[in-house]
Amino acid sequence: MPGSGSEPAAPRKRADARRNEEALLEAAAAAFIASGIDAPVRDIAARAGVGVGTIYRHFPTRAELVVAVYRHQVEACAEAGPVLLAGAGSPYTALARWIDLFVDFLVTKHGLAEALQSDDATFAALHEYFLDRLLPVCAELLGAAAAAGEIRSDIEALELMRGVGNLCIGAGRDPRYDARRMVGVLLAGLRVR
């Protein structure tokens, strides 16, 4: 029942606007795969068959476009947290598995890990969305593992997520660097000795 409650009752958008937004999402997804999430605005617009103005109207910052493209996958990752915690043998195992999911996501999106850590104002909203959605999940897993005495308890979820995100930068560019393995080492370093 959209429009009820205290929301501003967003008036249904025009049909062409909805079509263009949809086309832009598809075009952006394709461009991101082909050229990474830094794909030139004009390329994305051309793929979608619209003008550049239309991109900015629908997605004022690149971050919003990126979030829109990856929203489903981020949600899935967030929802996997509690499931893993309930199903895995131990909190630490659940944490490790969840981090694996996160890493898999990051390393398959060229440029995403870089953008997440960038201080470029363009990506502030991206940073924020990821943190809003995933930080609580990570904190819960981390807290559970700490409470179980499996890992040291002086590491914050934010530090861990940024550390993991950082380790994923450049993954896949140099076959000699295996981000997953380094993340594994980092997780091992969390364990109490």
Add this chain to the structure above:
Amino acid sequence: MPGSGSEPAAPRKRADARRNEEALLEAAAAAFIASGIDAPVRDIAARAGVGVGTIYRHFPTRAELVVAVYRHQVEACAEAGPVLLAGAGSPYTALARWIDLFVDFLVTKHGLAEALQSDDATFAALHEYFLDRLLPVCAELLGAAAAAGEIRSDIEALELMRGVGNLCIGAGRDPRYDARRMVGVLLAGLRVR
């Protein structure tokens, strides 16, 4: 005795060229501190009181300028390796101290860690110089620690250096993220259990 041997016998450069090169190094160092190593070429040129063409003539790529500015510090870091290995209580301690030096260097040069991992062709020479100079040192320390049975022996020096470099990205931008601490966790993860 320059000019002897099989070298191309570089003919002494003109005096103004030497002056400008010196001025550029100072200007670049100042600009890097003020705006990070991505400081606009025009800014650096203005600080040095030269035209942009002069920058490109002396340092065809930004990487070469960066290398020239930081060469002394990189050399010092490289030379510290064997000293630490000889003086520290154990190879692992030496490795940890050396990584500390490396991290200190990276986190105080805004944008350097980012550039080191970037795939931007502009920075290829930077990457190469750091690896040429520091990788053998890291490998020696790592090998010694592994031989002493203090750490696992399946990690390559390149992986460790890239991992550490990655963890230093964004250091100092967010007080909640402490790169040094994360590097400490990574090193702890290296230990045999």
Add this chain to the structure above:
DNA sequence: AAATATACGGAACCATGTTCCGGTTGGCAA
């Protein structure tokens, strides 16, 4: 002092992000 090689400056060019406005059109009301 003249000749030559070397180096210099900065305008011009290219790529990319961002803004703005004249023209177009979907949806509704008459």
Add this chain to the structure above:
DNA sequence: TTGCCAACCGGAACATGGTTCCGTATATTT
């Protein structure tokens, strides 16, 4: 069905920053 207008569109124009190029200036040599 027709006509109106708010919403929407396209892309030219502008801003920024890297890179190239060439006419001019100057250090060095003869």
